[in-house]
Amino acid sequence: MAEKIYSIKINEAFSKKCGCPICSLQSLLEEEEIERILGAAMMEPDTRKETNRKGFCKKHLEILSQSGNKLPMALMLSTHIEELEDRLFKKDIKRNSAAYGEARKSCYVCGRMKLFMHRVLDNICYLYSSDEAFRKLFGEQEYFCETHSARLLEMAEKTLSKKERAAFNDALNQCNRTYLETLKEDLDWFCKKFDYRYAKEDWKNSKDSIERTVKYLG
Ligand SMILES: [Zn+2]
Ligand SMILES: [Zn+2]
Known part of the structure; x- marks a missing residue:
């Protein structure tokens, strides 16, 4: 079933026409989730049970601890550690290694983000097939x-009709081809600027070409 609950946020992110709209949606949803966890959700037994069980990855621990909300963070960590104590410290090294491995790889926020992003991609494909203005x-x-x-194409393959898939694929290629050509031009000019013959020329749009390329590829 197509998810429609993200339509407004998707339209807002796409309306910016600046950078990858899905990266910007992802950051927004992540921020909202962090705020939720350290806010009212911290007292919800269901959420708390999950944060106790799953814990957080390094990236999300850093984001959470930099948020400034120290009390909810400390409470959450304390009950998470309690639960860890029940699960770790196996006598058998193989079982202990598996228990530590399991604890290390699970993250409550990553799990939620995976779910949100699946819905967002599904919603984008739904909008693409049903809304002319969005197309x-x-x-x-x-x-x-x-x-x-990669993730958009994967979802489009699963959810769009054959005709829609082809148009979706063309539209995505068109955006990315134009952008890659710009990146290449800017990178080439950036390299030329290291040649003494071009030293006095303007940098044009090339100064942040490496950063922009990393952002695209990353
Ligand atoms: Zn992106
Ligand atoms: Zn995480």
Whole structure:
């Protein structure tokens, strides 16, 4: 079933026409989730049970601990450690290694983000097939980063009709091809600037070409 609950946020992110719209949606949803966890959700038994069980990855521990909400963070960590104490410290080294491995790889926020992003991609494909204005907006994006291009195409293959799939694929390629050409031009000019013959020339748009390329590829 197509998920429609993200339509407004998707339209807002796509309307910016700047950078990968899905990266920007992902950051927004992550921020909202972090706020939720350290806010009211911290007292919800269901959420608390899950954060106790799953814990957090390094990245999300850092984000959570930098949020400034120290009390909810400390309470959450304390009950998570309690639960860890029940699960770790196996006598048998093989079982102990598996228990530590399991604890290390699970993250409550990553799990939630995976679910959200699946719904977002599904929702994008739904909008693409049902909303003419969105189809136009889709083709006007600056680019879709490599990771999100792969995930979008995967979802489109599963959910769109044959005709829609071809148009979706063309639109995505068109955005990314134009962007990659720009990146290449800017990188080439950046390299030329190291040649003494071009030293006095303007940098044009090339100064942040490495950063922009990393953002696309990352
Ligand atoms: Zn992206
Ligand atoms: Zn995580």
